[in-house]
Amino acid sequence: MPGERTASADLPFHQLSAMSLGTLVRGEGGGAATVEILAAERSRRLLLLRALDEGxxxxxxxxxxxxxxxxxxxxxxxxxxxxxxxxxxxxxxxxxxxxxxxxxxxxxxxxxxxxxxxxxxxxxxxxxxxxxxxxxxxxxxxxxxxxxxxxxxxxxxxxxxxxxxxxxxxxxxxxxxxxxxxxxxxxxxxxxxxxxxxxxxxHAVRHVVLESGERSKRLPLEELDPYRTFPRPSEPRLLSAAEAGAWEGMLADAWEILLRDEPESAEGMRHGLLSIAPTPTRERFRSYSGTAGDAFGGVTASCPDDVPQLAATLVHEFQHTKLGGLIHLQPLSIARAAQDPEELFYAPWRDDPRPLSGLLQGIYAFTGVTRFWRVHRYAAGAGQASSAHFEFALWRAQVWATLNLVRGHERLTALGQHLVEGLHDQCAQWLADPVPDAELELAREAAADHRARWRAHHLRPPAAGVEEAVKAWQRGDDHAPAGLAAEPELVPDSRFGLLDTAAVLVRHRLSEPDGAWRQAAGDAAGVEGATGADVLLACDDRAGARAAFVAQLSGEGPPVAAWVGLGRALAGEGQVRNAASRVLLRFPERARAVHEAVEAATDRAPDPVRLAEWLGQGRG
Structure with a gap:
């Protein structure tokens, strides 16, 4: 009972069965594993209440x-x-x-x-x-x-x-x-x-009933409780009749998709998905969702764009839920010493650099997302199959690259190593799965665009290398100096976002080939962060996009992402232009830094294409 004061050194402790642990480290885990984690979470909840009572x-x-x-x-x-x-x-x-x-x-x-x-x-x-x-x-x-x-x-x-x-x-x-x-x-x-x-x-708590019969699930749509949101409480937000109807219908349909395409996850959710707290609708293809380790089983989410995306969101967040419960039993990484700086990594699903613990959460969540799209693309309707192929190819590539980034990291615990290896083995099996050429190429471009934008914003080449490059440019040297290729410094930039713009435009292109997004200027068509140049690139007008990106980079205060767009637009235009494209996609931070430094030194911005070609001839 809540007020009990008895204790014993012989009290049992929670331990996952070998079978449940085996499924969880592969990124899976259905009803049996969820029930075991839920039992541990109940004990944790009671211990927290005991601590509160004592205080x-x-x-x-x-x-x-x-x-x-x-x-x-x-x-x-x-x-x-x-x-x-x-x-x-x-x-x-x-x-x-x-x-x-x-x-x-x-x-x-x-x-x-x-x-x-x-x-x-x-x-x-x-x-x-x-x-x-x-x-x-x-x-x-x-x-x-x-x-x-x-x-x-x-x-x-x-x-x-x-x-x-x-x-x-x-x-x-x-x-x-x-x-x-x-x-x-x-x-x-x-x-x-x-x-x-x-x-x-x-106002009564609203519920939606998923499925029927003995195995039906009654899920609260949590609008009222101040502690339904995290990391801090919020005022109630009542759904309109239209919003409530949309949520109820889409959840019922998403549940049917999960029962068909992700039956193991659905069985886990039957036990462990305990509430959904709707949040305001956001931009199309940029819906919000989140979980918190302290709110086991709870999901906050904005109204999704369509039913498959909602199903993918539920898989994504339930992956976080399972991993959070596992971490409460045993950590995946060794805590750094207080005096040691936080090591930060590139996360393909985030705008900001992430610590190891956060990166592991993302890897686990998107392993589930990849698994969902892998199956769903064959069950999707004719109008959605292309989008599903793209999502599978994109997240397969991103999860694989990130797993290889952290594999064998010295701060992983034995369980962390076991988990990473299990996910690595799982993802490796998916690499041979065929994806149509068009969607595969779109996924590769979107992945490269995101990584390059991240580098352009967060990495800074060594100051000495940039200074040397400016002098070499002014002298008319035929290539950039080797010093520019030294290891860049990570300088997190919190003044921006929307690194996923290329992927969002692909999603618009695949779902609405002739949609209003094609006329986007700024965010006029609802694609926040997309410039006219980005839209031209998404429409495969590379010549028009190149001219537009050059105009941006030749103006005052050019957008950082324009270097990445220019790199994509220059691809396929001959050997020199291809070299320029490669350097802008692999090391856009070099072009940004040298361009800014040359302009500061000469009061005149260099031609961005000439600068990219020059950097492409470098030895780094």
Whole structure:
């Protein structure tokens, strides 16, 4: 029970079976592995609650309107629910927002604030959990709970809206003979019986039912709980009728795709996918999704572009969920010493350089995404097969390259090494899978474009090499000096994003060959970050794109990505131009640095094509 104080040195500890571990290190893991991880997560959740209980004091809750929150009463009610309705207790305990809340509350107790609510409001969320559990279990009780900007959240149950004058307050929740009332200083809400229907001042938690029959899955669409989002809480965001309908329909269809194409993942999700928190719609092909280790089983996601993309998103995030649970049992990498600098890596799915731990998360997630598209491309409809082939080819290449980047890294633990080798073996089997030539080439270009943009933004050639190159250019030397090819320095640049522009344009091209994206100028057609030159390149007008990129690079404050676009546009124009193309795609940071330095030294920007050709003749 939550308040138990007994302990024993002989208590068992959680350990994955060899079979479950074997599936997980291959990037798989279905129902059996998920159930084992979920059991460990339950113990972790209880330990966090124990730590919170030991740090709580009734003094943490000052009286508000003459009423104070009682942590003892909350614990007592939770214990009663655990005895009489254990299934309700477990549902509230393992709700993803509960995990996020207890983690944030412990941090705030230790002086690491993560939200603007006072500590007593954050800790008082325990009373809200107890009240929700008590109401669902049919218990009679009266309990004070916090009010946050007029909202009373009863997690897994719903949210009441009360008239208030202050941002933080206290309301009384009373349950008697099946009647649930929530009373504040200036009003009262009578919750409809069963609490599953909306009513005046009451919003019930919305659910979607996936599949039918005995194996149906009832999944909360979490709009209300403040701790449904991470890394910090947020206000409720109610879905419109149209949004709710879209989510319910697409989730049902995505579930059918998963049952057919990813049955093992679907079985794992049946046990371990515990809620989805919708977020606002974003740009097409740039949807958002996320998970957090403290909110096991919870996914936040923007409304997806189509059903297959939603299915891929669920696979992606559930991979994170499984790996997060595995890491809670045993780490994959050795923590660096406090005095050592953080080693950062290129991640093909991110704009920013990533530490080893983050890179492993990405590798694991996109192994699942690759596996999904590998199968789905043969089941996709005629209008979607080309896009699915592209996605498989793109993520297969990106995962393979990144696995080889970290394979054998000295900071990997034995489990980390085992995992990387298992994923490497899995991905190696996919390299021979055929992909149509057109989609394969598009994937290669998109992958090369992303990596080159990352280098152009984050890497800086040695200052001495750049200075030497400027002098060589001014002297008229026939090639760049060797010093320019020395190891560049990683200087993270946080002032930009959208490194995936080339891939986004490919997705538009494959799904809407004659769509409005072809007329894009800036983000006029909804392709944020795409210039007219990028669109010309995506339409295979390389001559037009070359002229447009040259114009950009000859102007004031040229976009960094234009060097990469110019490199792609110059390909196939003869030996010298091909050499220029290769240097711009492999080492665009050299062209950027020398171009800027020559302009600073001479007050005149060099011709970008001539500079690229000159750099292409270098010895580095």
């Amino acid at each position: 709580l004091s009734e003094d943490d809750s000052p009286p508000v309107y003459g009423t104070a929150l009682s942590h003892r009463d909350a614990w007592s009610l939770l214990e009663r629910v655990q005895r009489h309705a254990p299934e309700v207790f477990e549902d509230v305990l393992m709700s993803p927002p509960t995990g996020m809340w207890v983690s944030l509350a412990l941090r705030q107790m230790r002086g690491k604030s993560s939200e603007d609510a006072p500590l007593w409001v954050v800790l008082g969320h325990l009373s809200a959990l107890a009240a929700a559990a008590g109401a669902r279990a049919g218990q009679d009780f009266s309990l004070a709970v916090p009010v946050r900007r007029g909202l009373v959240s009863l997690p897994t149950l719903g949210c009441a809206v009360l008239p208030v004058r202050e941002p933080w307050g206290v309301a009384q929740v009373e349950s008697a003979q099946g009647e649930l009332t929530i009373s504040g200083e200036h009003g009262q809400v009578l919750v409809p019986r069963g609490a599953e229907a909306n009513g005046p001042g009451w």
